[in-house]
Amino acid sequence: MSEDVMHGMNAVIRIQRFTPSPEREHHRRHSSSPFGGKARGGSPFGSSLSRRRIRGKHFTQDYTIEILPGQTVLDCLLSIKRNIDPTLAFRYSCGHGICGSDAVSINGTPTLLCTAKIEDYAKPKSNQNGNGDAIDDKGFRTTKSAENAANNSASSTDSGDSNSSDNADESNESPINQPSPSDLGIIEIAPLPGFPVLRDLIVDIDQMMNQIKKLEPYLKADDKLATTKDGKIDMFEYLQNPEELKRYELLSNCISCGVCEGSCPVYAGGEAFIGPAALIAQSRFINDSRDNATNERLDAIATADGITACQSVRACSRECPRGIDVGEEMWKLTERVKNR
Numbered sequence: 217m218s219e220d221v222m223h224g225m226n227a228v229i230r231i232q233r234f235t236p237s238p239e240r241e242h243h244r245r246h247s248s249s250p251f252g253g254k255a256r257g258g259s260p261f262g263s264s265l266s267r268r269r270i271r272g273k274h275f276t277q278d279y280t281i282e283i284l285p286g287q288t289v290l291d292c293l294l295s296i297k298r299n300i301d302p303t304l305a306f307r308y309s310c311g312h313g314i315c316g317s318d319a320v321s322i323n324g325t326p327t328l329l330c331t332a333k334i335e336d337y338a339k340p341k342s343n344q345n346g347n348g349d350a351i352d353d354k355g356f357r358t359t360k361s362a363e364n365a366a367n368n369s370a371s372s373t374d375s376g377d378s379n380s381s382d383n384a385d386e387s388n389e390s391p392i393n394q395p396s397p398s399d400l401g402i403i404e405i406a407p408l409p410g411f412p413v414l415r416d417l418i419v420d421i422d423q424m425m426n427q428i429k430k431l432e433p434y435l436k437a438d439d440k441l442a443t444t445k446d447g448k449i450d451m452f453e454y455l456q457n458p459e460e461l462k463r464y465e466l467l468s469n470c471i472s473c474g475v476c477e478g479s480c481p482v483y484a485g486g487e488a489f490i491g492p493a494a495l496i497a498q499s500r501f502i503n504d505s506r507d508n509a510t511n512e513r514l515d516a517i518a519t520a521d522g523i524t525a526c527q528s529v530r531a532c533s534r535e536c537p538r539g540i541d542v543g544e545e546m547w548k549l550t551e552r553v554k555n556r
């Protein structure tokens with residue numbers, strides 16, 4: 217849809233919200249996966265991770281706002297927070313796809329709030345869930361069969377003709393769901409899947425960051441520092457040709473946003489899998505010619521909850537904001553571990 221056409225149109229932003237109960241909030245260690253405990257023996261990831269489950273109230277809230285041309289979903293949430301509901305909680309920082317702090321699920325797809333354009337995500341109200349089912353103003357989904365039954369009964373009452381199926385087909389859509397010419401549609405936003413929710417769209421990313429940290433994401437180069445004659449550390453450099461740089465340059469662009477983790481059906485199982493973000497960080501150093509800990513790194517991921525747990529679903533590749541083919545990298549790591 218062109219930006220001119222969008223001017224002055226409304227969109228419904230439907231948000232899955234969560235308010236923790238302060239008096240009942242508690243932290244407890246638990247594995248959300250029946251396989252989590254099994255990986256603990258030889259794995260660096262299993263034993264120290266904890267996942268919090270916070271109790272509270274889950275609810276869905278709709279906000280109808282006017283959309284300006286070129287707006288992102290983040291712009292809409294900021295507008296809601298400033299003008300309608302200051303209690304709405306979400307995380308962002310750079311606003312330009314650089315910091316990776318604002319990953320959520322939009323219409324069921326993990327992505328960043330700040331790069332998601334409204335025109336790409338607004339769905340017509342008459343086909344909101346992709347199955348032709350509609351959602352009324354109170355947020356209830358009405359199925360085709362329920363609508364047909366209601367319409368059949370209404371039309372037979374109105375016309376007095378119980379065989380009038382043509383009338384039923386014509387009035388198949390409830391008047392409440394007829395899109396108005398000024399309606400852009402609806403956008404459904406939920407927290408990033410696979411992560412514990414802290415409040416509204418804010419999730420706890422500690423588990424992902426711990427998994428990345430445990431794989432020691434820093435250069436392990438020559439551990440002998442060059443020194444001057446009087447024992448001071450000398451200037452030195454590691455030379456690398458463009459071909460060697462190319463092997464890991466794209467991987468070094470990972471911003472640890474968690475979009476790949478939120479897309480991965482195995483990671484959603486919790487501690488059973490260290491997750492694609494940690495493995496991408498590991499692959500970045502495995503492919504760096506200056507790093508001399510390749511065998512150690514391959515050993516660290518050759519665990520039951522490491523690369524072995526990857527099922528090659530490749531959902532992780534679909535929405536990486538940095539253009540990394542995450543699934544392909546997982547496959548390359550699997551091959552390297554196997555052939556080492």
Ligand code: SF4
Nearest residue numbers: 470471473474476536
């Ligand atoms: S690989 Fe891509 S999707 Fe995954 S954490 Fe890094 S930037 Fe985000």
Ligand code: FES
Nearest residue numbers: 311313315316330
């Ligand atoms: S706000 Fe920084 S990546 Fe979206």
